[in-house]
Amino acid sequence: DAKTTQPTSMDCAEGRAANLPCNHSTISGNEYVYWYRQIHSQGPQYIIHGLKNNETNEMASLIITEDRKSSTLILPHATLRDTAVYYCIVRVSGFNAGNMLTFGGGTRLMVKP
């Protein structure tokens, strides 16, 4: 799986959009970009994933650059409950034996009132 680079921490004002960047310059053509978050003392939660097109769901939007070397997770209206560690992961789809979900350090997002 390709490595990802994320800022260690970010702050965001409540009600504003939170834009979390991720660099994955060595991503392969068949690798997807996945985002998870982990609220303190809970298990990680799937947020969104995409291959090359931008994606949106009820939780967030995922913007992937045309060259696929970076992406941005957007929480349109951050709330205090969005305070968590956000993980950007690139991996091929499917559940082959060698296709494990590998978590890096992530970005610690602090939403402030």
Next chain:
Amino acid sequence: SQTIHQWPATLVQPVGSPLSLECTVEGTSNPNLYWYRQAAGRGLQLLFYSVGIGQISSEVPQNLSASRPQDRQFILSSKKLLLSDSGFYLCAWGDTANYGYTFGSGTRLTVV
């Protein structure tokens, strides 16, 4: 709908005692199942994964073992706990809806 259950939520065990953590999945069949551990202030480390009954793969050598006696049951065990086994243990299953993972609520283990 699919759900994943883990218990207990918290556990305090003395050094040298045995361990058994259970994870069960509902609403799906033949799931891929995973055990992760997160030490305090650290990232998630994959410990074991299973693609079917009786099939266990270990990612790191350690004091722990895993078993899958039934299709939707995954057990993490130890014969003798060490202080270094303390951590937050998470079970997950592979969600074919998005090829992502769905995690349980975790067990916080403290070895004293």
